[in-house]
Amino acid sequence: MALCVFFVTLFLPKQARFRFEYEKGKTWMQKDLYSPYNFAIQKTNEEIEEDKNEVLNSVLPVYQNDTELAENSIEAFNSEFESKWNGSGIDNNLKERYKSLGNKLLQTIYTRGMVNPVLKYQRNGTNYNFSLLNKNVAVQLNTADAYNTTSALKYIKEQIQNDPQIKSSDWLLRLVTNHLKSNYVYNDILTEKLEENALNSISTTRGMVQKGELVVAKGTMVNAGIYQKLESLRAAYEEDAKVAGDRRLVLLGQLLLAGLIISLLMVFLYLFRKDIYADNRQISLILLVITGMLITLSWAIRIKAPSVYYIPFCIVPIIIRILFDTRLALNIHLLVVLIAGFFVPNSFEFAFLQISAGMVAIYSIKNLIKREQFLISALLILLNYFIAFLGISLIRDGSFTDIEWLNFVPFIFSVLLSLLAYPLIYAFERMFGITSDVTLMELTNTNSKLLRDLAFKAPGTFQHSLQVANLAEAAIFKIGGNALLVRAGALYHDIGKIVNPQFFIENQVRGINPHDSISYEQSAQIIIQHVNQGVEIARKHQIPEMLIDFIRTHHGNTRVDYFYQSFLKNFPEKFVDENIFRYPGPIPFSKETAVLMLADSVEAASRSLKEPDALSISDLVERIIDYKLTQDQLNDSDITLKDIDTIKMIFKTMLMGIYHVRIEYVLDN
Template identity: 55%
Template sequence: MAKLKINYLHEKTQNNSFIIKFAMIILAIVLICIFLPKQPRFRYEFQKGKAWNHDNLISPYNFAILKTQQELIKDREQILKTVQPIYNLNLSASKEQIDQFNTDIPEKWQISNMDSVEGQSLEVYQAVGNALLNYVYDRGIVSLNNRYQNKGEDPSEVDNTKSQYNFTLLHENIAQQKNTADIFTIESANQYISASIEKNKKIGRKTWFTETLKAYVTINYIFNENLTNKIEQSALTNISTTRGVVQKGELIAEKDKTINNETYQKIESLRKVFEDEARISGNQSYVAFGQFIMISTCMALLMVFLFYFRSSIFENNRLIFIILIVIVAMLGVLSWALNVQIPSLYYIPYCSVPIIFRVLFDTRVALNIHLLMVLIAALFVPNSYDFVFLQFIAGMVAIYSIKTLVKREQFLISSLLILITYTISYIGLVLTRNGSLQSIYWSDIIPFIVSVGLTLLAYPLIYAFERLFGIVSDLTLMELTNSNSKLLRELSLKAPGTFQHSLQVANLAEAAVYKVGGNPLLVRAGALYHDIGKMQNPLFFIENQKAGANPHAELTPEQSAQIIISHVLKGLEMAKKNLLPEVVIDFIRTHHGTTKVDYFYNLAVKNNPEKLVDESIFRYPGPVPFSKETAILMIADSVEAASRSLKEPTEESINTLVDKIIDHKITQRQFINANITMRDLTEVSDIFKSMLKSIYHIRIDYDVNKKSVIENA
């Protein structure tokens, strides 16, 4: 009855898990459908410079041909050339300055002791000054605007003698057409005053009077920027965005003929007209339903891949949630970028997604998800072929460039490789389409640079996902394998022999995993921490003992066995207390599996020949290894420990030792839950034999008369 109840609860839990998973997938599909634009898409794919690979394209109706961006820019420049700037006449400025001159001149005359100068009259100076100021202000004083000087000319060909321009002068709602050549600037007005005074024989103190008058020269033609801008904008709105008309029934593109500039512009115009009309008249429900079908198909393929090839991810709803939320978020950002019409979609760090999934999961998962996202994005981005090609190629480089993450600078190297890939691929696309180096605009590389820079944000995102969802990435494993970490530093101080043993085991296991496949960083981290429980009683373990008294000599075999076995349980306690990841803790609990402490078990049987020895006292609690990495660590741990007890380490003795240990583990059914094959075990054996030839550390025996190994730890 109890068994039936347990089965029922297990089945109910599985059903609930499946319902949650299904609900998350449906919600993700719906959200993506909401993000996607809701108008039908033009069904033809085409590129300038390539052949038209469809049937002859006949115009279904009359439509105008859109101008190219270059044509619109040229029209804009021509229009702006015709717009004259607006200036306002400021009468008060001239009146204030002349009045101020008449007020100040008597005082300045006295201060300068002009009364003592023979033949000079204040009235003459004042009259000349008024005449000169009135003349320059009547003619007008303006500040030239660089915006209109040499308008539309190449800056390298500017002729400063021809930098004058026409403008419109407004005063009391009356407009006058003028040219700056007929108007003073402050500099030219001062020069005119200086020259006039120099010619005037009635003025004796020419320099003094010239400097005095210059103080009353100011601008009285004021540039009206707001009104000028309004006139320019009004003129620009009248620019026609089209040129010519394609008649209904007219041949637009002929099958297998190269698409030249004119044909390309006609097809592009037809596409724009088609999508604009479809947006108004198309059935939005049908479009949404079609998108739902396509996105559901993509999502279903992703789930099938996870179900068959990454079942551990498929069965974990937290991991499924991470995958879905990243996909939805990135497609949402892409849709937002389209809606706000950012200058280039390539500003978006699309390659951060494959990097995140490569670090959190593995290469195949990252590649499949990246392919899925690129295909979905192709449903609604313009120039979808270019986008798919560039993003897929760059994404593959991003994934492959961090195949094995052992250094943090690999992120920078990966970013550089992505940028190089973007640049080379972009140049290739432009050359194949236009066949000209002049068509390559290096400013188009800027979005790629920004995107690659933003891709580095993947690093803090990975950290956030690890903390929020309890995932262990290669970055975390790298931190754990640092020998300066708290636990490893403590292990090296309290149990230096165990620490050295762990380092050797890590080297052996890592080399084997590199060969047969798996996560080298994970197995190295597991190897470094697998024996941390020995810190509690380090002298009871042979690698930490020095020649002399053996603490096991005063204990019964049962007591010794329990101390040896307890290092696993104590290691688990220490690991959990120090918040080690569960995947690393798995190595601690499985590195001895359910094997026996053979030496002390045999000793107990020998000491009590007529007594039935309880075997469970001498057996590790398990469980047995359940992955390739934990299985390899078990072998490496036993092989390294046993090799230290070889009295005469020769090639033959090492080969025999490794084969015997692996056979013994197989006989004890320690690998029944691990995904490791006989071929893997053979390759692991060869690697261990090769590496152990350089390791000849001899361990002392618990009993000097015994040649057997105490235990495989």
């Protein structure tokens, strides 16, 4: 507990918290709020973005006039002209005319300038202004004032075609265009520097609120303007608290809150789950989950995550529900959200979203039967977030068109991250020796090695275990309890019979009974030993202790009556030590282990019915369960007389179905 409180308070943000809660579109219910000091009104993100766009539009892209490029291009044209003229087949008398026209065209284009437009400045394909640097002198031009590739080619074609002396226009056109390059070159480095300087000059504030000025009056609707004033005041207050506030007192406040929450958790465990309260491993696991989630929240706040809703808060209730129970999961989730609410904006909205999502997470996996329930649970959590997000947005804005749907993206990531609960559950099980419903599901698979051995070596016992599992599961489901735990316990309760399967009547071949050749005491001890042998086999195969409890308690401390009565009948003169014929116990100490004992005894006894009918089955169930009561086998289990009546009814109905008993109806004449 001390470590949990220490780490939580160590990592939580250490600034004083603005005392007022407010939401856009809601009425200010507090007293009139006056500014305690001068503060600047912060611009909204939309306003800042608008200013950025305006500034960027005002910054002209910078181009440089590359005069060397123009000179080199014309020189290269003349060289290539001389080398290709002799193979052109054109009359030599026209050589100077061709060369002169080519030079004139290139000179004209480079004098006016040729520019290659940058796509990001061409809004809707239009021309744009730019700054041209020519020998460190800047002039403002428009791309329409210079040639581009298309307009330059068009100009060259027109001039060549309009000259009557030019006969091979295509030859000259190719030669000129080969040396056509943009001499107005875009300078991205200088342009970006100008844009950066312009962006840095943008003011993030608009106006001031003077000390003593009314910020918001009681009963006033918090509109966009007032909301931004409140946001600015909150930011100024928290920034001022970082400088002027006493961090030690902030730490003390956090220590008190964290200590109170953890103490409430301990009180809850002491009053309602003393089994967990007395187990340091389980308490350590719970505190580790709480600490981990709150440290994750602190980390997100420290790195200024875009939204705290990226954090998968529903992992906590899912893990606690799977490893423990619904009530504890809900209690812990509430406590975690209460602490987190002190350090997130719009804490009531945050608490509503997270508490409702946590409740959906817990309810959706109340009875974990299939792995696909994790995915179904995730979808239900997402649906809850969507409905809550939509409802809050409509309350705040009163319009569908004003809903900022991008703000829902963090919830999607949060739900996806909540699926990490599955591997975390496995890790916690191994680290803390806890058995979850997921593990119980795996253990109830009859293809597991231990159950396959039971089916092969003791097939009668295996079938008996299946029938007991069906009876016990149906009964516990009706009276309330962990049906999956009972089923798993029933499948393994007689696993010790693998050692000597032939000594148990359900595995014996007709006419062969090994008990006939040994004494009654030896027979009783072999029968009794299957409990201890089952415990040893289960531990060897790393079966969880909660299932081993079913092996230890399914006979309680009752006697092996058949061999005990046989001994008394055949040796009336001998002294008998009753402990030789009695199981070591303990008696069942939970509702689940008690139901298994009753199901085991009733199912075994039902096999002795020669002609089962409704009356004989009813008498059998009544007799067996009443005998367990008189033998005080149910004293330690939290089971009521009403539960026992329900169990009797379930057993009778199911046994009649197993033995295909027809219910006789008496018709009135």
